[in-house]
Amino acid sequence: MSSSTLDFNLPLSDILRQSTKDAHDDIAFSPSAAKLSNGELSKAAYTHFLMMLFDIYSALEEGLERHASHPVLEPIINTALLRRAPSLSSDIAQLLEVPELTWKSHPLYQSLVSSPPKALSTYVERIHAISNSGDPTPLVAHAYVRYLGDLSGGQTIRHSLAKAYDLDEAAGEGLSFYAFKELSSSKPASLGEMKRIKDWFRNGMNEGAGDNVTVKVAIVQEARDVFRYNGDLFGAILEHPELERAQKDLPVVPKAQYGSGFAVSSVLTVITAVSVAHFLLVVGGYSGPRGFAKLVAAEQWFTSFWSSTVQ
């Protein structure tokens, strides 16, 4: 729908719903989304995806908190309920089976930091740019697209993810990203309550934007971009063929550790060695959820051994 046909006198939430429906559906029915929601991504790829989300939410939530008393933002601020970065951090640690303090030094995250996919850096940089500009109102669009998505579609994939990655659903381990608290208490929210949370959020957006057409236009325009950022981010999941399920969950070899300075033949040798190790580990029965931890551990150990030996 082009913006010319939009009625900017409507409440912001209605305009957003109309203006982003197609963009939403494009993403919701994309091949990447299907792979994610069916639990078809390898555990490493899923973890990698959560790490990208962690960077995005960290930037977003830092911005929202900084501008919490901005009149347009204030009605949608509910840090204790919405904030996702801490739960992502906890889930990532759980999936990697490492203490929460240490996952950021994991090769999988280090590779993301040293060479982030374009889709991720564009997205994060945009959030920072808005936060640091004089007008933080477009942050509403970022919060809208992410949080309402998590409160809707996120809930339907929780169960299949738990099954795919052997997570204890009752205990919620590794699944806290999909858990919200109730609006007025600290009890966990049911699906009905999540609907109320979404209504509360939409009302908050409407209250914050009020009749200010300029604000509405800015948020609506940003929302379209946010959908595009998210579509590209989904695409980035598929950019790493080495993270596909077929690879038996072997995490990517961190590029940083084998930077320039090594002859191509040496790098190839390393890859061969890793492949042999991979073969042995797989044959040795290191598959499945427990095996994942072993592989990560083995790989880390291998890496540290390597770097200490070749110095």
Added chain:
Amino acid sequence: MASTSSSDVFILALGVALAALYLFRDSLFAASKPKVTSSITKSLDDTDGNPRDFVAKMKAGNKRLAIFYGSQTGTAEEYAIRLAKEAKAKFGLTSLVCDPEEYDFETLDTVPEDCAVFFVMATYGEGEPTDNAVQLMQNLQDDAFEFSKTGRDLSGLKYVVFGLGNKTYEHYNVISKYVDDALEKMGAIRMGVRGEGDDDKSMEEDYLEWKDGMWEAFATAMGVEEGQGGDTADFAVRELESHPEEKVYLGELSARALTKTKGIHDAKNPYPAPLTVARELFQDPKDRNCVHVELNTEGSGITYQHGDHVGIWPSNPELEVDRLLLALGLYDKKDKIINIDSLDPALAKVPFPVPTTYATVLRHYIDISTLAGRQMLGTFAKFAPNPEAEAAIKELNTNKEVYHKIVADGCLKAGEVLQLAAGNDIRAIPTTENTTAWPIPFDMIVSSIPRLQPRYYSISSSPKIHPNSIHVTCVVLKFQSVSNERVSERWVYGVGSNFLLNLKYAANGEEAPLISSTGVANAVVPTYAITGPRGAYKQENIYKAPIHVRRSTFRLPTNPKSPVIMVGPGTGVAPFRGFVQERVALARRSIEKNGPDALADWGLITLFYGCRKSTEDFLYKDEWPSYASELKGKFVMHTACSREPPYKPDGSKIYVQDLIWEQRESVADSILNGKGYVYICGDAKNMSKAVEEVLAKILGEAKGGSAEEEGAAEVKMLKERSRLLLDVWS
């Protein structure tokens, strides 16, 4: 690197890989969970035929019910399992609980006559089936789909439908209706009415309201009678003649704890944290104690945030362990090694690690210190040692009033009820002579008494000041039961807090005092096996407690400019000590970076605290002034001492809510103008309510309206934006 030839690198890498394989071989085996599948269940599951044929599976397993669940988030699956449990408890019928995705439906027309099929179906989104029920729905609704023998005829098939939906969405519960319509159209017979649960509001009540009528119709249609089920065991307990001693669980809480392998520490693998400090907090601990414990987490990988909870895993007091062992006649073989298998792992998992021993189960794994539930008494009655005991326990089981008066108000644990029913003296130290043995099968005990759970405490420190130490502030729970004609008044002790008190005495080498002043004979502070399984919780003079951290949303705003109001009387102050420390740490950093005026634009941090007397139970009295001085006037504390002057003009006690009212101007300013945050921690029933009321009054008046309207709206808004957060208990 350059001097190393390619082939060397390859061989080196191969060696490394092989070494890794070798190294992780052990931990691989150790880490694998002790999988217990009973031989009986195994043989049942090994059907030779098509694994997607549920009828063949039912026949092979002698199951008379197949329960299919269309589940997206897991709720329908939970209800399917509940129905299976109830069918077993009521009628002794076992079920196959099935994910419809894993089966084909061609054989739906061959379900034997004495069997039935249940459908527990969630409706999703805009009236869609859940992903795992798409095929099932297609098969039921598509006229081109033919069953194995009869085409589209299901006459004679008995079925039950329960739907899960959400009234806030359109198309409420349509999937269960579609299932019902399709089956009815093909001649199948529904037992009872179709159940519909509303996930938005009343799922549980909807289910309870529906199920009794359904089971009645079910019993008639199936020709079964209630009461056939009671004795069906969930578990099989076997005594093992020999088992490697090092593989027996003696209270270890995880496989890693038993094998001493490393792994992350969480609720499934608690960390035995050394107590570095354990001290009394009350200035005058006459008959009340409050324990401050510092748990060292260095090297454990455990991290926490201010406001998080720590779960401490206690054991049961030794007196109660002995009492129940004696009442079950297991005292002489208490250390016998036993294995426990689930007879139907889909319905009931063995709730603790095995193999283990009788004494270990009672000491570490099940909650024998909790109030004996009415239902378990009915199970126990069948194994009474004599007719008098049977009559006595049956009365407690069937007569709600008597149960309430004698057992509930008398605070009787399972062991005590058995003693009381058998006419034993529950106040004497239990021995073989004074305790009658009830031959209750141990599997019934495992089924009836819930798992011993960790006790959660609000952490009273900040990781910014104490990165490797978790502080716990715990008032010791001890109260007297209400006396009745059969049980006179006794001391009742909280399990977790007295466990900590025991640890405190041991850590300091103190003698636990006898409680004789109250005149109750034999009443002493209960003792616990605090050295842990195989002495794992004691190292020289250092004691350890198994812990894990539970995340909470009870957190300060990141921005220190936001004013903060904290209300925490009694041990409700615990998380606020952590909050204040958090701000002190931030203040130190800010001042170091930006000079002495760094806190000038900070919001006010106000703490409302309450205790009985400033000389008796004022928690952390000596710490607050130093926090205040480091926070340069940004921290203000108001303390209500209820049992010392000043009193109100009418002589009544002053509580935190009264102090909040006194400070109404600054409170209103912090919330309305400063966009501040309010935190309440402590008793849910009285204090927290009273505080919310006074807040509504203050905010209502400040907005020029009333407490009931403007005030209540403001409080609601604060809650909805998580600017009013509660950490309360009842």
